[in-house]
Amino acid sequence: MNPSFNNSIPVQRIKVSVIVSTYKSAEFIRGCLEDLVTQTLYQKGEVELIIIDSASPENEGEIIQEFQENYPNIIYQRTRERETLYRAWNRAIKLARGSYITNGNTDDRRCFNALEIMANYLDNNREISLVYADQLITTLKNDTFATTPAVKHWNWPHYSYQQMRQGCCVGSQPMWRKTLHDKYGYFQEKFCCAGDYEFWLRIGSQGEKMALIPEILGLYYLNLQGLEHGSNGQALQEHYQVCKIYKIPHPDIKDIEIKPNPVKMEDLGIILQEDEREKLQTIQAISRKRCPIIVIDGVIFQLKQRKLARIWSSILEHWSQLEFSQHIVILDRNNTAPRWEEFKYWPAESYDYNCTGKDARKIQAICDRLQANLFISTFYTSPLNTPSLLLLAYEFPEENGNLPVDLEKHYAILSASRIIAFSSDIAQYLRKLYTKITPEKIVIIEFFEVNQKIAEEITNFFPYALSETKESSQNQVWLELRKLQEAQQTMYLKQQQDYHTMQEMEISLRKLENNHNNLQKDNQKLQEEINYLSSRKGIVKTLAKTSILLLAKIKKKLPIF
Numbered sequence: 001m002n003p004s005f006n007n008s009i010p011v012q013r014i015k016v017s018v019i020v021s022t023y024k025s026a027e028f029i030r031g032c033l034e035d036l037v038t039q040t041l042y043q044k045g046e047v048e049l050i051i052i053d054s055a056s057p058e059n060e061g062e063i064i065q066e067f068q069e070n071y072p073n074i075i076y077q078r079t080r081e082r083e084t085l086y087r088a089w090n091r092a093i094k095l096a097r098g099s100y101i102t103n104g105n106t107d108d109r110r111c112f113n114a115l116e117i118m119a120n121y122l123d124n125n126r127e128i129s130l131v132y133a134d135q136l137i138t139t140l141k142n143d144t145f146a147t148t149p150a151v152k153h154w155n156w157p158h159y160s161y162q163q164m165r166q167g168c169c170v171g172s173q174p175m176w177r178k179t180l181h182d183k184y185g186y187f188q189e190k191f192c193c194a195g196d197y198e199f200w201l202r203i204g205s206q207g208e209k210m211a212l213i214p215e216i217l218g219l220y221y222l223n224l225q226g227l228e229h230g231s232n233g234q235a236l237q238e239h240y241q242v243c244k245i246y247k248i249p250h251p252d253i254k255d256i257e258i259k260p261n262p263v264k265m266e267d268l269g270i271i272l273q274e275d276e277r278e279k280l281q282t283i284q285a286i287s288r289k290r291c292p293i294i295v296i297d298g299v300i301f302q303l304k305q306r307k308l309a310r311i312w313s314s315i316l317e318h319w320s321q322l323e324f325s326q327h328i329v330i331l332d333r334n335n336t337a338p339r340w341e342e343f344k345y346w347p348a349e350s351y352d353y354n355c356t357g358k359d360a361r362k363i364q365a366i367c368d369r370l371q372a373n374l375f376i377s378t379f380y381t382s383p384l385n386t387p388s389l390l391l392l393a394y395e396f397p398e399e400n401g402n403l404p405v406d407l408e409k410h411y412a413i414l415s416a417s418r419i420i421a422f423s424s425d426i427a428q429y430l431r432k433l434y435t436k437i438t439p440e441k442i443v444i445i446e447f448f449e450v451n452q453k454i455a456e457e458i459t460n461f462f463p464y465a466l467s468e469t470k471e472s473s474q475n476q477v478w479l480e481l482r483k484l485q486e487a488q489q490t491m492y493l494k495q496q497q498d499y500h501t502m503q504e505m506e507i508s509l510r511k512l513e514n515n516h517n518n519l520q521k522d523n524q525k526l527q528e529e530i531n532y533l534s535s536r537k538g539i540v541k542t543l544a545k546t547s548i549l550l551l552a553k554i555k556k557k558l559p560i561f
Helices: 024-037 060-070 085-095 114-124 161-166 179-182 195-205 234-245 274-289 301-302 306-319 322-329 352-370 403-417 423-434 447-467 472-557
Strands: 016-022 045-052 074-080 100-103 128-138 175-177 209-221 295-298 330-332 344-348 376-377 388-392 416-419 442-444
Touching: 016 024, 016 085, 016 114, 024 045, 024 060, 024 175, 045 060, 045 085, 045 128, 060 074, 074 085, 085 195, 114 128, 114 175, 114 209, 114 352, 128 195, 128 295, 161 195, 175 179, 179 195, 209 274, 274 344, 274 352, 295 352, 301 306, 301 330, 322 330, 330 352, 344 352, 352 403, 388 423, 416 423, 423 442, 442 472
Parallel strands: 016 045, 016 100, 045 074, 128 209, 295 330, 295 376, 330 344, 376 388, 388 416, 416 442
Antiparallel strands: 100 175, 128 175
């Protein structure tokens, strides 16, 4: 065994270790490595690739060494004998320097920023031990995420341990914390197909939490000759063994008919919905061009503020005619944004002033998903850490008595990297309200120059936006602030619900009291009726007796014949 190392990146910078096992996969390994070295997190120097060549008879080693010469931080080992997949994984994990581990299957592919999105999720959710995302399904060898014609996806469910007991619900491209192996050991090396499922059940049974990122980040190759589908029933047999270990009800293996290739494409996954397809097309376009991206939140069109909406329609109409349009992705709030063929669109939920903390986190998640370099809102929405440019037109940042609206204006102003004011009066008043904002941060564009000059200003601002990196501590402050705001808003909504519930209960109680009073009145009337009838009954009895006595007297007085 001759390990080969390329350690040009300091250990402390490695965040993710991608473990790759290869055996007879020379036709896939080049595409696999190209997919991994173009990941945004790898390009930032935070990913290492650890490849275990399990005595493959093919030429994977030559291809891997070619990549080692051109790319940093690729570790390659070749074993003398063929090993099981999970023994190779364990070998790679013991070499890994990253905080997070993910498996790089040679025939699967990822979205260009999948590793960064998953790692960021684990960074921001310390209680989560493993994260996974949805995957497209392809039958094309060496298909790529950027060009795949795939129209079906797995639609993995949200995690619960009970869900995991029903089947491996995290897919084939999860990311997990390396510390899990310190606590629970490694993959069972006797397995060829189901070792990962056994390990997920092992950690799940101990209460470790897993989470779904509800986005399509991977591309799964349906390989009928691979370990999972081409193992002549071995995958099914191993699944049965795992079920026995964890006491999961399962039909006897003898009762199951094992077919050579029982899997059919039409039986797998579900068709992408229209909004999912639109998102995928946007991501694919970005993947192919990889140009700087501006996310514009079209929230003003949902809020229906006509004057400002007309201004933005005019601006966007002008931008649609420029080469500048290739940079723009518009957040379409509940299908309310005007449509131009030149722009890309990303469907988004309606904006709600009662949930602004959650909305800011969602905006940031979208910016991360699109690898946005700049965020612009048509009103006062804001992300957590993506550089933002704020346009101040007619809507002025004055106090208007509406606390949620004013608070969002303050967030947008304070977090903006650059502010464009549509008049010198607006700029002057802004400086008066926010004395710490430097004049260099504000650009004045008179209203009649808006259409042509804003695009120029944003273009000039791009180099700064691309290079701007906020301190991680500052990012954490904004995140915690938004989480706190989200918790407060949730509490407020709960209080409102409780208040409405109490009002409903009070109304119901009053109705019950009224019903009780009415019943008492009815009861009193009924009693009076009963008393009256009782008295009438006595009179009737008396009258009946009177008639009998009278008849007797008459009989006495009649002469006897």
